[in-house]
Amino acid sequence: MCIICYVRNKEKFTDDIINRCNDMYGDGIGIAWQSNNSVEFRKGIDINELKNIIENENIKEFVVHFRLATSGEKCRELCHPFPLNTEMLKENKTEGKTNAVLFQNGTESLINIKKYINKYIRDEKLSDTKALAYLLTIKKDIRLLHLFNSKFVVVTPFKIKMFGHFIEDNKNYYSNNAYKKEDYNYFGYFWRRRKKRGYYYFDDYDSDSDYSAVM
Numbered sequence: 001m002c003i004i005c006y007v008r009n010k011e012k013f014t015d016d017i018i019n020r021c022n023d024m025y026g027d028g029i030g031i032a033w034q035s036n037n038s039v040e041f042r043k044g045i046d047i048n049e050l051k052n053i054i055e056n057e058n059i060k061e062f063v064v065h066f067r068l069a070t071s072g073e074k075c076r077e078l079c080h081p082f083p084l085n086t087e088m089l090k091e092n093k094t095e096g097k098t099n100a101v102l103f104q105n106g107t108e109s110l111i112n113i114k115k116y117i118n119k120y121i122r123d124e125k126l127s128d129t130k131a132l133a134y135l136l137t138i139k140k141d142i143r144l145l146h147l148f149n150s151k152f153v154v155v156t157p158f159k160i161k162m163f164g165h166f167i168e169d170n171k172n173y174y175s176n177n178a179y180k181k182e183d184y185n186y187f188g189y190f191w192r193r194r195k196k197r198g199y200y201y202f203d204d205y206d207s208d209s210d211y212s213a214v215m
Contacts, residue, residue: 001025002080004105004153004175005064006160010054012170013064017179022047024178025066028079030103032155033062038097039155041083044076063153063160065103069127077125080104081155082133089133092125099156102136104129105164105175106150151175 002025007013022029029050030043042053043065050064065080077092081101088098113131121134136142142161145152151164153175166173169180 001070001107002065002067002105002175003178004080004103004151004166005066005179006061006153006162006166006173007064008061008173009171010060012172013054015051018047018051021064021066021179025068027069027074028067028076030065030067030080031062032081032101032103033057033059034155034157034160035059035097037157039083039099039101039157040097041081041101041155042095043079043081044094061160063103063155065105070107073125075125078127078130080129082130084133084137084154086121086134086137089130089137090121090123101155102129102133103153103155104132104150105152106148108132108148108150 003021005013005017005021028043029045029047030041031045031050031053032039032041034040042049045053053059054062063081067079069078076094079094080103082089083093083096083098084100084102085098088096108128110126110128110131113128113135114126117131117134117138120138123130123134132145132148136144142154145154145163151166152162154161154163162173164175166175167177
C-alpha cells in the first residue's frame, strides 16, 4: 500500500499533507517531474530531501509517491518511481533523467508478472511495480496497465497520465484519501473511508497512443 500525489498546485500540497503521508507510508519517498524534454526522478529520499526539492527545483507540477513496502524488500532501489528503461532498471538507478517513469498504488501478483518477463529479464531485486516497469518497457505499450487493478501514474516529457480512481482536491490528485486526517482510521497499513468523497476516473484522460514514441 502507498499513496500517489499528483501535484499541480504546490501551495495546497502543504507540510501537513506531506508529514501525514510520510507518517503513514514511511518506507521511502520518490518524486518525478518534467524537465527539458525528459523526466527527472529521485527516489529513496527522506521527507527533508523532498521538501528541499519542492522548494528549490524549478518545477510547477510533479508526482510524489510515499511507499509502504508490501511487495519486495524495504530499500531505496524499490521505492517509486521506476524508469521505463531496461538498462536503468537493471542498474537500480535511484535518480536521473529518462523518457518515462511509472508510479503505482496497489499490489499486483509478482509471480504472475514474472511469467511474462522471465524470458527476457533476470533480476533478483524485484517488486510488483518494478516487474510491471520491465513489462511495459519490453512490450512498449502502457495500455497494458488497463489489465491491472492498481492505480498508476505515468510521467513522460509531454504528459502525466493517471490510471484509475483519483481524488481531486484543490487541483491536486491523490490515489486515496489517507492524506486527509479526518477521512481515515489507520490500522497497520489499512485505512477506511469515513466520509463519502468524489472520485475521478482517468483511464480515458487522453490517448495512450501518444506515449508510444517515448517507450
